[in-house]
Amino acid sequence: MKLPPPRPAPLGRSPRVERPDRPDRPDQAGQAGFRLDPLTREWVLIVGNRQDRPNLPDGGCPFCVGGLETPDPYEVRAFENRWPAMVPGEPLDPDQLDGRASLPPRGATEVLLYSSDHGASLGSIGRAGVRSVVDLWAERTTALLARPEVEYVLVFENRGREVGATIDHPHGQVYAFPFVPPVARREDEIAKRYGCPLCATLPEEIAEGSRVVSAGGGWVTTVPYASGYPFGALVAPVEHISALADLDDSNRDALAERLSDILSRYDRLFGRPFPYLLWVHPGVHLHVHLAPPLRSADTQRYLASAEMGTGTLQNPVTPEDAAAALRDA
Numbered sequence: 001m002k003l004p005p006p007r008p009a010p011l012g013r014s015p016r017v018e019r020p021d022r023p024d025r026p027d028q029a030g031q032a033g034f035r036l037d038p039l040t041r042e043w044v045l046i047v048g049n050r051q052d053r054p055n056l057p058d059g060g061c062p063f064c065v066g067g068l069e070t071p072d073p074y075e076v077r078a079f080e081n082r083w084p085a086m087v088p089g090e091p092l093d094p095d096q097l098d099g100r101a102s103l104p105p106r107g108a109t110e111v112l113l114y115s116s117d118h119g120a121s122l123g124s125i126g127r128a129g130v131r132s133v134v135d136l137w138a139e140r141t142t143a144l145l146a147r148p149e150v151e152y153v154l155v156f157e158n159r160g161r162e163v164g165a166t167i168d169h170p171h172g173q174v175y176a177f178p179f180v181p182p183v184a185r186r187e188d189e190i191a192k193r194y195g196c197p198l199c200a201t202l203p204e205e206i207a208e209g210s211r212v213v214s215a216g217g218g219w220v221t222t223v224p225y226a227s228g229y230p231f232g233a234l235v236a237p238v239e240h241i242s243a244l245a246d247l248d249d250s251n252r253d254a255l256a257e258r259l260s261d262i263l264s265r266y267d268r269l270f271g272r273p274f275p276y277l278l279w280v281h282p283g284v285h286l287h288v289h290l291a292p293p294l295r296s297a298d299t300q301r302y303l304a305s306a307e308m309g310t311g312t313l314q315n316p317v318t319p320e321d322a323a324a325a326l327r328d329a
C-alpha cells in the first residue's frame with residue numbers, strides 16, 4: 001500500500017541499491033509475468049526465467065565480501081536480484097490487459113544482506129545488528145514505494161534449506177508489486193470493516209499472558225490465538241503504527257530487540273538452526289509474521305490437501321504450548 005511521501009533515509013545510512021544491467025530481464029526474455037487465474041481472479045507470477053538459475057553459484061558464496069555480488073566491505077546491503085522476478089518499468093494500466101489477462105512483471109526484487117559474516121543469522125547478530133537491518137527494510141520500502149509502478153512492498157526472509165533458501169549467508173529479500181496482493185488487501189478490508197484487530201486484541205493478550213513469548217519497549221511477541229503455523233509468532237508494537245518508515249528511533253530498537261529475542265529462542269528450541277518464513281506487514285497496524293515449517297525438531301509440517309483445498313489451516317501444536325516452549329527456550 002502506498003505510504004505518504006517518502007522521508008529522508010534514517011541515520012544518514014543510505015546504501016543505495018545497485019541495479020546492474022541484466023541481460024536476462026524476465027520481461028525481455030518473455031518468460032515471466034503475472035497471469036490472472038480465472039478461478040480466483042488473483043494474479044499468479046510466472047517466473048520461467050528463474051527456473052534456469054543455479055541452485056548454488058559457482059565460485060564460493062556470492063554474498064561474502066569479495067564474492068560475486070559484494071566486492072566491497074559492508075555492514076548491511078541491498079541490491080537487485082540477479083534473477084529478478086519483477087523489474088522496473090512504466091506503471092501498469094489494468095485496462096490494458098490483453099486477451100489472456102496477463103501483466104508484465106513490473107516491480108522489483110532485491111536481496112538484503114544482513115551481515116558480512118557468512119556464519120551469522122538474523123537471530124545471532126544482536127540488537128544493534130538487527131537494528132541496521134530494520135533501517136534497511138524501512139529505507140528500501142520507502143524508496144520502492146516512491147516508484148510510480150509500485151503499489152505494495154513486501155519485506156521477507158526464507159531462512160533455511162527447508163524453506164528453499166539456496167544460499168546460507170544471512171539475507172532477506174524485498175519484493176515490490178505493481179498491485180496490492182490479496183493477503184494485504186484482505187487485512188486492509190478487515191480493518192476497515194471491524195476496526196484494527198491488533199489494537200483490539202493486543203492489550204488483552206498481554207494481560208492474559210498465556211500466548212506471550214516476550215515483551216518490552218512497547219512491543220510484544222505472541223503466538224497468535226489462532227496461529228496457523230506450529231510455533232508461529234507475531235511481533236508488533238502495542239501502539240498503532242502503520243509503516244516501517246513511521247517507526248522512531250526507540251521503536252526501531254524495540255523491534256530489533258524483539259526479533260533478536262524470538263529468533264534466538266527459535267534456534268535454542270530444538271538446539272539447531274531453526275528454519276522459518278518471515279514477512280513484514282505494513283498497512284494497517286505494522287506487524288511481523290514468523291511461520292516455521294517444523295512441527296518438531298525433525299518433523300516437517302506440510303501444507304496438505306485439506307488445507308490447500310480449503311484455505312483452512314490445521315496446526316498440530318496449540319498456541320499456548322508453543323508459547324510456553326518458546327518462553328522456556
Ligand SMILES: [Zn+2]
Nearest residue numbers: 061064118169
Ligand atoms: Zn557468505
Ligand SMILES: [Zn+2]
Nearest residue numbers: 196199240285
Ligand atoms: Zn492498531
Ligand SMILES: [Zn+2]
Nearest residue numbers: 187281287289
Ligand atoms: Zn499480517
